[in-house]
Amino acid sequence: MFSRFQSKAEIKVENADLVLEGRGHQCTGVRGKIYDYYVETSSHSISDLSPAQSLSPTHSLSPAHSLSPTHSLSPTFGPYETETSFDTQLLGLANIMETVLESLTGKLDLGNCLEALVLAKRYRHGALRQAALRVMSDNFLQVLRDPALYGQLKAGERDHIQRQRMSGRRCLMVADMESPDWSRYTWHLQCQIPQEVLSKGCAMCTLDNYLFVAAGFQGTGRLAVPSKKVFCYNPVTSIWTEICPMNEARPHCKLVSLQTHVYAIGGECLSTVERYDPRTNRWSFTAPLPNETFAVAHQATACNGELFVSGGTLRYTLLRYNPKTDAWKQSVMVGSRERTVEMVAVRNSLYRFDVNSSMGISVHRYNAVSRLWYECYNKRMAHCPAFQCVAMDDIIYCVSRQFTLRFLADDVTPGFVAEDLKVLSAAKGILFPSVLALPDKSTLQTRV
Structure with missing residues (x-):
């Protein structure tokens, strides 16, 4: 029995800068890269078993992940020549995303709460999702009158922000x-x-x-x-x-x-x-x-x-x-x-x-x-x-x-x-x- 593995990766890298606000009037500049990646892997196992007992080929596909240029930055990494260095870079990217999403939770208003909600659901960030829904609930009438905002919410989210107003x-x-x-x-x-x-x-x-x-x-x-x-x-x-x-x-x-x-x-x-x-x-x-x-x-x-x-x-x-x-x-x-x-x-x-x-x-x-x-x-x-x-x-x-x-x-x-x-x-x-x-x-x- 022998196995054959095949993988294909397409990575698009763009330079990007981000200025983060600090305490007082201090600002911190971060120079980084944006990763838009696509990975496909496949494996085949062949043995001497009868055709009825042979293992069928298995395939796994991960969809493309696009990080928004306005919110998603990764630190500057060197060339990734091995699988370990690539995983390390992805881990660093995830840490940066977590930091950026956390920083957004305290800077939400009616102008950016919908975009924050979309990011929170995409990256499964519960705290940011709750913060975005809270802003909508606190300003329910304004949200209700804005088709571009209220019309983008799912039925469960609409019920949630309406019920949340009575939670105090x-x-x-x-x-x-x-x-x-x-x-x-x-x-x-x-x-x-x-x-x-x-x-x-x-x-x-x-x-x-x-x-x-x-x-x-x-x-x-x-x-x-x-x-x-x-x-x-x-x-x-x-x-x-x-x-x-x-x-x-x-x-x-x-x-x-x-x-x-x-x-x-x-x-x-x-x-x-x-x-x-x-x-x-x-x-x-x-x-x-x-x-x-x-x-x-x-x-x-x-x-x-x-x-x-x-x-x-x-x-x-x-x-x-x-x-x-x-x-x-x-x-x-x-x-x-x-x-x-x-x-x-x-x-x-x-x-x-x-x-x-x-x-x-x-x-x-x-x-x-x-x-x-x-x-x-x-x-x-x-x-x-x-x-x-x-x-x-x-x-x-x-x-x-x-x-x-x-x-x-x-x-x-x-x-x-x-x-x-x-x-x-x-x-x-x-x-x-x-x-x-x-x-x-x-x-x-x-x-x-």
């Missing part, structure tokens, strides 16, 4: 839209609200861990006029931006997120509804509220894939909006005709908080599947003020300048729990609570 610490956030002074509060200061965002009659909601604020009025006092402006806050980067304005100015509207869109419902003397698409940064009209349904204020939330709107003075009813059919339907409201201050969704149920000046707070629950209303809890409280609500997991937070209550949205034993949360008594206006995920302290140093 979920916190109860409260915005006082009439007072920019947070220094007197006992709560932790997250950011200063820009002066142009502060306004009366505004509305808020969250989507993909962004806070959206529809300004009610522009200007103050007698100079105030209804505003179409909408602002967006990114808690990961702590940056406020102004997005596309609405088609109509709608003070005191309701802003609700449903699936991948933000809806602006009604407003003063308005029955129209607009929908915002973050991917196109555009507002478009949807089906308006039914005629003669609401004359003034209303409450709105999203539950089980639909929008729900309650309140008004002409009819005591509940409206349901289906985004698939772009149509509204009416349901019967059950309970007292007291003032409804809030309506919040938890899982498949709506919780409606009605206030009576002498009796207190009565909570009604509505199952969006069975479509049944019933009163689930009553809390006696004299002279109960207006409040705003937000749900985080199974807890509904009821926030005002006089109290911060917590309501357990339990299917069996719902009710208010211990009142041990501090009150923002120094606030001047109506408080708007929301839930946002803040980055963990351990990851702050790796973020842009």
Whole structure:
């Protein structure tokens, strides 16, 4: 028996220089070569065995590996005359690539994160891949609106950067839209609200861990006029931006997120509804509220894939909006005709908080599947003020300048729990609570 081996290698070498930034203003120059190589090997074994027992030829083929000139350098090597020297050069090349890829992880932004992701996947560099996806997640809206960037991502990568935005610490956030002074509060200061965002009659909601604020009025006092402006806050980067304005100015509207869109419902003397698409940064009209349904204020939330709107003075009813059919339907409201201050969704149920000046707070629950209303809890409280609500997991937070209550949205034993949360008594206006995920302290140093 004898064996025959054959190998063929094609190597293309180009000179290249790289300047690496050091500490301070120091720079280090590296002169090297770029290797573009192709290797093919084959082996044949022949013996005295019968044809049925003979070994079939085996072939192994390694594809060409092209190293990007802007990121991949190898040190200057001497001639490779033996197999050992060639392996040594490849090992040195791999070490240089590892160093270059590591250096990229701390210098990523929206301009180079896609290229870094491609390199990370090509050379199986996990740390660089995570860093590139983190930059995209931190700036999700910008990535979503860029077809050249978002369109290059695989479906799993798109889901990953969207989910990663919610991976931090979920916190109860409260915005006082009439007072920019947070220094007197006992709560932790997250950011200063820009002066142009502060306004009366505004509305808020969250989507993909962004806070959206529809300004009610522009200007103050007698100079105030209804505003179409909408602002967006990114808690990961702590940056406020102004997005596309609405088609109509709608003070005191309701802003609700449903699936991948933000809806602006009604407003003063308005029955129209607009929908915002973050991917196109555009507002478009949807089906308006039914005629003669609401004359003034209303409450709105999203539950089980639909929008729900309650309140008004002409009819005591509940409206349901289906985004698939772009149509509204009416349901019967059950309970007292007291003032409804809030309506919040938890899982498949709506919780409606009605206030009576002498009796207190009565909570009604509505199952969006069975479509049944019933009163689930009553809390006696004299002279109960207006409040705003937000749900985080199974807890509904009821926030005002006089109290911060917590309501357990339990299917069996719902009710208010211990009142041990501090009150923002120094606030001047109506408080708007929301839930946002803040980055963990351990990851702050790796973020842009």
